[in-house]
Amino acid sequence: MLNKFCHIYLLVFILAVIGINFVDAGAYTSVQANKMMAGPSWIAPFGFDALGRNLFLRTLFSAQVSLFLGLVSAVSCLLFGFVFGWTISLLPKIAQNIFLRFLEICLSIPSLLLLLVVSVLWQEKLSGYFSFLPSAWQNILALAVCLSVCGWFSFARFSWRVLAEQKQMPYMQSALVIGATPTQMWWKYIWPNVRIDVMVFFGLQIPHFLLAEGLLSFLGFGIHSPQSSWGLLFFDGWKMITVAPHLIVGPALIFSVTVFCLVYSLYGYQKTQDPILRWQTY
């Protein structure tokens, strides 16, 4: 039941986020002095912000940027982290230990601190590298790179762990005995066994990056106006919390429900696809 709700919510949400491009942009970008900080109504379920813009439509519009950031960062972490983890799983034990210590150190620095350091040091420089793009996208892509730089460690460590576990399995010895080539071992034996775990971990990275972007923008180091993201909406809402608390309630609700549905759907997917978990469920 809950699983169905999550799937339906995510489907409707994605359609709404795409559909916002077909709505008149004036409703959520233009300033309307007579509606400043007006409360929720049927036209605007989350009310109007400090500049009189429809907050519900603005939340959906901001979701485009936040989801794009989450997705791009997760994909780059998947590519780099998985390749790194896979490579170190093939190295001799001593080399593996050195790389693992390096990953442990990176993971031992609180992610927010690392993200602050990297974004403050690099964001401006990185925006310059994307100067061939429209100015709105330069900052977004620079932030995506910062998020990826701070987030690939956990993916690399996870990939190393699942691959190292598979290498210890008895079926790997059997595959060697029957003369399987390295390519065959990888595609026929290892990949089918790690596929579900890797895909679920990849999916879980998206809410993780959504949270990271939100927190960074909330502290004033992420996306800046006139662009918009969920974190920026929270930041604006926080500044006005004593006067108009509805400015933060609506976006917080959408954000929390989206993250919950995403996480729950992924666990549901893992339970139905993973042979061991499926067996345990029954």
Next chain:
Amino acid sequence: MKNKIHGHLNSKLITILSRLLQLSLSFVILFLFVFILLRQLPADVSQSENGVDSVVTEQIKNRLQLNDQGHLSFAHYLQNIVSGDLGQSYSRPGRSVVGLLFDGSQLTFVMAGISFFISVLVSYGLIVFSRTVMASQRKIMDYILMAVSSVPLFCLAPLLIWYVAAAHDYFPLVFDGTVSSWFLPVFLLSLKPTVSLARHLGERMDAEHFSTSNQWLRSLGFSEFKIVGFFSFLKASSGYFSQMSLVLIHLLSGSFFIENIYGITGLGRLTFESVMHRDWPLLLGLTLWVGACVMLVHFLFDMVALFVTRNKGMEI
């Protein structure tokens, strides 16, 4: 039996020594990591001082010995760390980074420590309660935990503060050190770690729930409360300890956010201010200090887990 116990102690000693070796190696890599941040990246501190006179940037380079060859510069950097010199703060003239870190650490560590103990106790209580008293509805507890873990702290904190403001006609954003002003920051800080620990412990205990040893204990007449609260917990404790050390990182990250909301002068506030004022020595000192503390805590938890958890070698 005597030989087995000796063998067991020897293996523990070897584990401790190898873990100590790993820790020292990790410290060296951490120093190297921060040194690379300081020197090699596009964010070379002297280049990043936009609009600053070239004489000043040259002074910064000389002070940090960035003009030297890499290995000499790193040796100088290590020497400074060993002698407890992380330089002077840019934003607070006359204050050393070490002094600022020491002052900031006190409040952060006290708050993180209190939140940590609350998280451990509450998570244990929640899981034992959900697996014994309300065992038939334990899924509900799991859903609640998952839902709470989905709500980010930066959404929850403003909403709670607003709720308290509306309900009690007082805006709880003043931290004056009194007991009542500690309540909301500590609650917010301990919420996520509690959920994380509870979910982890719940998963581990569920895996043990119908194990052969637990079935034996049930047949011997042990109460479900004792089986879940003691025997299953002992078996799940090794993973629980590693999760505890991971939770400490979340606590530090959370404290950075909470301290900024409440204006508490801890490490989080220092981080925020050092970023705002581009105070590079302080920022890199913070990275080094927090990273080193977390690694030390990981090591201590590993040692506790080594001695507390049951070892099959001792079952003679």
